[in-house]
Amino acid sequence: MNMSFLQELFSNITQRDALQRKFGNKKRSYDHRDLITACEELLHSDGEAASIVLASRALDIYQSLGDEEKQAFFEVLAKQFSADPDRIDKAYRDYRNDRSNKHLAVLFDVAEPLRQELLRRLNLAQGATYELVKMRQDFLALMKGHKDFESINADFVHLFASWFNRGFLVLKRIDWTTPASILEKIIRYEAVHKIEGWDDLRRRLDNRDRRCFGFFHPAIGDEPLIFVEVALTKGIPNRIQPILADEQYDIDAPELADSAAFFGISNCQVGLRGISFGNFLIKQVVQELKQELPNLKNFVTLSPLPMFRSWLEKTYHPDSGLLTPEAQATLSLLDNPDWAANEELQNRLNEVVRPLAARYLLKEKNSENLPLNPVARFHLGNGAELHRINWLGDVSENGMKQSAGLMVNYLYVLENIERNNEKYTMNGEIVCSPSVRELGKLGRKLFQGELEK
DSSP states (O other): OOHHHHHHHHHHHHHHHHHHHHHOOOOSOOOHHHHHHHHHHHHTOOSHHHHHHHHHHHHHHHHHOOHHHHHHHHHHHHHHSSOOHHHHHHHHHHHHHOOOHHHHHHHHHHHSOHHHHHHHHHTTSTTHHHHHHHHHHHHHHHOTTOTTHHHHHHHHHHHHHHHTOGGGOEEEEOOTTSOHHHHHHHHHHOOSSOOOHHHHHHHHHSSTTEEEEEEEOGGGTTOOSEEEEEEEESSOOOOSHHHHSTTOOSOSSGGGOOEEEEEEEEEOOGGGTTOOOHHHHHHHHHHHHHHHOTTOOEEEEOBOOTTHHHHHHHHTOGGGOOBOHHHHHHHGGGGSTTGGGOHHHHHHHHHHHHHHHHHHHHHOBOTTSSBSSHHHHHHHHTTOEEEEEETTSOOSHHHHHHHTTOEEEEEEOGGGHHHHHHHHHHHOOOOBOHHHHHHHHHHHTTBOGGGOO
8 A cells, every 4th residue: 555645645635634724714794805814815826735725715705795895805806916117117027128938937927916826726625616607797797887897807817718618518418318317407597498397307308309409517517508409490490489399299200300400599697708619519519410310411500699670670660761661661560569469561571671680680780890799609619600581480479579579590511611601700791691682672672761760
């Protein structure tokens, strides 16, 4: 037996117990000043065992604080735990005089905010990675109106992008045999089409025409990061209600499907907002499905069009004078709450709303010259094609309120993904099908002469 190993083990246990007794006594209540003190002690700690105990203590104190004290803590982080400007100036002068790797390394070191080293040390505690994800969730809720907080957010994003690198993520299929602790989270985190209890969940997971996959991270156990629900169909689906319906099947066996439709992609951790997993998830799920079901030809989404109706009503208000009188009169039919039940009104609105949706997706941009719609940004940025705009694709209350009943198919063709992504990121070009392009041309005809956008 290796006695040195046992001696080291017993030594570590003894040291840890001693440190726990030293630092383990807890006050009845804490404020942000106690947390700052704990963080400073952690930053000045040399031993690994001591650092683990101090990190645990700091996180325990943080979790006991209310929102006001947490905000006060972040305010101190913003001001007192940033990089030292004087040290940066000196390091830059040294590097400017001698552009050696040694001086460059020093410059990099002093330019890093002290907050980043603090977060790394806090991550030493057991279960700390998930606690820090939840800390950022708190932080995002408190960030509004605080310009000084933007630098803290950049530090979180910088570290999380490394800690949640694709190489650390584990893809798992989620089905009815998955542990209940995970299934409960799937119900809770579903963000696109609400899961109505366990029977609905089983319908989505345990039937021949369904698949579900999620990304997990070893450091946070059974907490999913993101998951996608897939329907196996014949042809590309254009409506969500049949997919969500009970006991309705488009295929008799998985091998008969020719299309895989991603109808629900849910990011589960608010604290990881801004860390992209969806691109990797979709591509890997496509590979998994192709291996299982070689007959699959189409990999598409059936996506909502959030914020479209509010944009439509705001942009094309009757007073705007942008649309032809005929188009404006037709658009006013949306004010009738029962328009979707009237075939004549449906047909009239279809001739205006879908073309305007095509214009919206192809032409409306945000301040960064990217598509205004967040779902479009996500899929087009992943290299998908804007394939089809589906009329009355979602007639649920939420679908009518947010998307005027529209749903969108984004098509993923593996051999075209990189090319589409390059066109999108380099030139801002949106790759779309001929049908969508024609809809966009029809939308142009709905504008009044020189007032066309």
